[in-house]
Amino acid sequence: MTHKTIRVGGLTRVEGEGALLVRARAGRITDLQLRIYEPPRFFEALLRGRDFTEPPDITARICGICPVAYQMSACQALEAICGVTVDGPLRDLRLLLYFGEWIESHTLHIYLLHAPDFLGYPSGIAMARDHRPVVERGLALKKAGNELVAAVGGRAIHPVNVRLGGFYRAPTRADLAPVAERLRRARDLALETVSWVAGFDFPPVEHDYRFLALTHPGEYAILSGTPAVSDGTRFPVEDWPAHVVEEQVPHSTALHARLDGSPGYLTGALARYALNSARLSPLAREAAASAGLGPVCRNPYRSIVVRAVEVVHACDEAVRIIDGYTEPDAPAVPVTPRAGVGHGASEAPRGTLYHRYRVDDAGRIAETDIVPPTAQNQARIEEDLRALLEPRLDLPVARLTELSEQAVRNHDPCISCSAHFLDLRLDHG
Amino acid sequence: MKKLAVWKFASCDGCQLTLLDCEDELLRVAARVEIAYFLEASSSRDPGPFDLSLVEGSITTPEDAERIRHVRRVSKHLVTIGACATAGGVQALRDLSDVKEFLSVVYARPDYISTLERSTPISAHVPVDFELRGCPIDKRQLLEVIGAFLAGRRPVVPAHSVCVECKARGNTCVLVAHGTPCLGPVTQAGCGALCPAFNRGCFGCFGPMETPNAAALKPRPDQKVLQLYGSRSWGQRDA
Numbered sequence: 001m002t003h004k005t006i007r008v009g010g011l012t013r014v015e016g017e018g019a020l021l022v023r024a025r026a027g028r029i030t031d032l033q034l035r036i037y038e039p040p041r042f043f044e045a046l047l048r049g050r051d052f053t054e055p056p057d058i059t060a061r062i063c064g065i066c067p068v069a070y071q072m073s074a075c076q077a078l079e080a081i082c083g084v085t086v087d088g089p090l091r092d093l094r095l096l097l098y099f100g101e102w103i104e105s106h107t108l109h110i111y112l113l114h115a116p117d118f119l120g121y122p123s124g125i126a127m128a129r130d131h132r133p134v135v136e137r138g139l140a141l142k143k144a145g146n147e148l149v150a151a152v153g154g155r156a157i158h159p160v161n162v163r164l165g166g167f168y169r170a171p172t173r174a175d176l177a178p179v180a181e182r183l184r185r186a187r188d189l190a191l192e193t194v195s196w197v198a199g200f201d202f203p204p205v206e207h208d209y210r211f212l213a214l215t216h217p218g219e220y221a222i223l224s225g226t227p228a229v230s231d232g233t234r235f236p237v238e239d240w241p242a243h244v245v246e247e248q249v250p251h252s253t254a255l256h257a258r259l260d261g262s263p264g265y266l267t268g269a270l271a272r273y274a275l276n277s278a279r280l281s282p283l284a285r286e287a288a289a290s291a292g293l294g295p296v297c298r299n300p301y302r303s304i305v306v307r308a309v310e311v312v313h314a315c316d317e318a319v320r321i322i323d324g325y326t327e328p329d330a331p332a333v334p335v336t337p338r339a340g341v342g343h344g345a346s347e348a349p350r351g352t353l354y355h356r357y358r359v360d361d362a363g364r365i366a367e368t369d370i371v372p373p374t375a376q377n378q379a380r381i382e383e384d385l386r387a388l389l390e391p392r393l394d395l396p397v398a399r400l401t402e403l404s405e406q407a408v409r410n411h412d413p414c415i416s417c418s419a420h421f422l423d424l425r426l427d428h429g
Numbered sequence: 430m431k432k433l434a435v436w437k438f439a440s441c442d443g444c445q446l447t448l449l450d451c452e453d454e455l456l457r458v459a460a461r462v463e464i465a466y467f468l469e470a471s472s473s474r475d476p477g478p479f480d481l482s483l484v485e486g487s488i489t490t491p492e493d494a495e496r497i498r499h500v501r502r503v504s505k506h507l508v509t510i511g512a513c514a515t516a517g518g519v520q521a522l523r524d525l526s527d528v529k530e531f532l533s534v535v536y537a538r539p540d541y542i543s544t545l546e547r548s549t550p551i552s553a554h555v556p557v558d559f560e561l562r563g564c565p566i567d568k569r570q571l572l573e574v575i576g577a578f579l580a581g582r583r584p585v586v587p588a589h590s591v592c593v594e595c596k597a598r599g600n601t602c603v604l605v606a607h608g609t610p611c612l613g614p615v616t617q618a619g620c621g622a623l624c625p626a627f628n629r630g631c632f633g634c635f636g637p638m639e640t641p642n643a644a645a646l647k648p649r650p651d652q653k654v655l656q657l658y659g660s661r662s663w664g665q666r667d668a
Contacts, residue, residue, distance in 0.1 A: 039439040039489045040544055041520040045531035057632065061519045064443020064565060104450075112449060112470060123471030125459045135456065143452040154623050156450055157443040157565040158634075161627045168629040248536065331628075405472065414442075 004393060018413070020404055022389060029390050034382050034408070044368040052078055052337050052363045053164055059355070059370065060158050065108070065414050068101040068149065069348030071162045072223055073355040077344030078164055081359050082335045089328040090166040091223070092321050096176075097152040097159065098222050098346070099314040099321075103145025103186065104156065105349035106269075106307040106314075109412045110193060111138025114304050117406045118200040134196065137189050141311070144186035148318060151179045166332030173325060180322040187315035191287055194308040198291035206298040207384060211271035212259060212376070214347055220272070220279040220313055222347045228275055233260065237343045240354050244371060256379045257371060263379035267351030268411060269306040270297055281320075284313035300384060300410035307349075307412075337363030348373055350412045374413045381411050431480040431579060434466035436500050438486030438493050439520055439548060443565040444511035445469055445485050451568050458572070462579060477503035481578045487513040487520060487548045494545070494554060501555035506578055509551045510571065512564035516636050519564070521548040559584055564634040567619050587618045588639040591631050595622035603630055615641035 004024045023031040043062055047055060055074040060067035072094060079086060086094065111134075112124030121127040128135035146156035152171055153159025161167050214225030215234070227243070228234045235243055246257045259265045274296040277288065288309045297306055339361040345354045351373025358367035388407050389400060435445050449455065449470060458464075465475035482504035488494050501507055509515045517524070523531055524547045532544070551557055561574055561584075570586055577584040587593075591613035595602065603609040603625045611630035613622065617638040624631045637643075 039493060040532075040535065041439055041489070041548075042523055042528075042531045042535055043520075045534040046520070046522040046526070048534070058519060061441050061443075061564065064441040064446050067441075067443070108446075108449060116472075122473040123464075123467075125455070125464060125470065126473075128456055128459070132456070139452040139455060142450075146450060146452070154627050155565075155620070157446060160624050160629060163629075167627075168624075169627045402472075 018408070020385070020408070022385070022400075022404075024390075024393050027390075027393060029386055029393075032382055032386050032389070034378055034385065044370060047365050047368045050365050052081075052357070052359045052365055053335075055355070055357065055365070055368070056162050056164065057158075057160075060162075062370070062372070063414055064157050065105055066101060066348045066350070066353075067158050068097050068153070068162075069346055069353045070355075071159070072098060072346045073344045073348075073353045074357075075162065075164055075344070076224060076346065077342040077355040077357050078359070079335060079342070080344060081340040081342035081357065082164075082338055084165060084333055084335050086166055086333060089170070089326055090331075090333070092325060093152055093167060093170065093328075095223055096318055096321055097149060097162070099318040100145050100148030100150075100152065102222065102314040102349050103190075103311055103318075104142050104149065105145075106311050107138055107142040107145060107193075109349075110197060110304055110307055110311075111135060111142070114307075114409055114412070115197065115200075117409060118197075118301075118304075137192065141186050141189040141193065144182050144189075144315070147182060148179055151175060163332055165335040166328070166330075168331060170328050170331040172327055176322045176325060180319055183315050183319045183322070187283070187312065187319065190308065190312040190315050191283075194287045194291050194305065194312060197304045197308050200304070202299055202301045204299075205301065205388075207300065207387065209270065209274075209298055209380070210259070210265040211274045212265050212267045212352060213271040213275045214345060214352055215275055216279070218279075220276050220281075220284075220317075224344075224346060227345060227352065229259065229265070230271070230274055237345045237354070240343055240345065240371075241356065241369075244354070244376070246371060246375060257376040258379075259376075264383050265376065266380045266411070267373050267376050269303050269310060269349075270300065271351065272347060273297055273306045273309070280309065280313050281316040283316045284309050287312045300407070303410055303412075337361070348414075350374065350414050351377060372414075377411050377413065381408055381413065384410070430461070430463045432465040432475065432477070433462045433575070434475070434477065434479040434482045434500075434504065435464070435469070436466075436482060436484045436486075437468070438484065438497065438514065438551075439489040440486030440511065440513045440518065442469060442485070444514075444563070445483070447510075447566050447568050447571055448483070451572060454572055458575060462575065479504050481506045481508065481575070483508055483510050484514050484551050485510050487517045487550060488554055489520065489545050489548045491545065497551060497554050506558045507551070507555065508559045508561060508574055508578070509557055510561045511566050512562065512634065512636060513548075514551045515560040515562055517548045517550050523548055561586070562617055562635040563619050567621070570619055589618050590614055590638045590641070591616045591618050591620070591622050591625075591635070594618045594620070595625050598622050598626060600625045603628060612646075614646055615643050 019035045021033045056071040059070040059074050116127050149156050154161045211230040214221035215228040216225035244257050256263050291305050341358045343356050354371040356369040384407050512518050528546045574584045604611040609630045612633040613631035616631050616633045617635040619635045
């Protein structure tokens, strides 16, 4: 065999639409493209001229899986322009909302999208035929996350309660008390989840990843923090545009992000864990240790364990926050527009999400830039695929397809959370 | 067993996620209908035909305009789920502008991109059997639609305004009591009057109700409610 083309049309069990094209000749991969054919939706363009208060509601619609991430990055970027800092109980409420999203998104990925790869099923629903109590546990855990998002944000998908400066209505202690009870039970389910996924068979693969994640002196960074890279580089979020550059790469279909001049870095659960594992809650740290995770995990398949540990952390921290919650004096701090540029970044379940806005003195948006996690990870995912496929080109195409999909799923790409992925026509020749 | 398919066009995945968010009902639904094609959730790809297709997302590319015809051909019943599939979605804001100019704002090489000038609902391309509103859809309404099609009856989904839900919930009227602009009087019910329950004006996730009396929202010039569909904020600064 001298020439081979593998096409995986319609990647499954990822959020959004993607495909993979691999060309090989004489045992070497000559071209590998993770194609994103999510139609362009032009969020950055359609925000121009709109009011500075609108991005939390509008950018939430970029991704139905992680709308809170979009709302939080947008709020912080715009509040930075207006010189507003949201602190105290309002920040706690934002953390709660975000932990709820982590619980629901990670649990969806662990139980319904990723675990079927390890147990040999086409879907979580098919898996339920043989492992019903396990899938029911996952659904109960996911539900606890959804309930937390709904309790703070109004509903599980596209929460309505978020505004610049805080919220439209702050929940009372009485509103949150029953949620805390359910989260205590969810925390037990999360611990069981860690033990369950830690027992899977993981291919013995390690990659020399360059990680990027937010770091925070007092927290396992989720809502805010300083971007840090595993090579020791750190930079304030205002310097993001100088470090992370998105470009259209001729061989590929999507915008690729380059970090300090070179592509192929990784953001997401593995990156957060590598840079911040010491700041996990004690219970989550314990769970990580009992699952056999060291301080850094470079095996992409084991990211399912890291996500499970993050769910323990999210449940644990959410319970702690609710137990100590005092109702704020006002549901939001006032935010008045002024001209300027603002940057905001937070940790979406699948990686660092950066927003930048330029606003004029009337409060109208002049310019928006959104860098979603999957755009950042795409070049690195392609490298994972190259390393996986090159030594295995002789396997049947159906098997290669299966292996490739699994390698992509390891990184939980949310392809629809691409503000601007491309729909290219490719030369298949 | 009847076969269900879930399709995605230009959208955020939130409406199809709503099916997976039916945590208490998902496995029971899966026991009564074969979820035969659902790329977000399953790697099996049934070629069809399907008894019921749920379609998320709007049509924005020439390829998708072709693909939806295929979906229609292999589907006995086709139901759109959510604002994108039913009305064009938030990305239909492009319809108010020049899409070529949009392209050059977002992409360095606009010539690489294939897109249509407008974001159109599914019904602009193929016949649709039922349209489920919402951004996102409501999961109780989704279960009602699936149940109705399994039973061979019409779904029971109210066409009245959010105001009715607001009264049923006992909310204080944010428009009358606080002067907060609210699209509730002209917006179809379905969310449970969520925004007013959070002291916020409705911003129309479920789209216009049947025969809305939009003009009645107009008389107080200080409120300018209808302009909210245009380029002004409906949120914070008006509250």
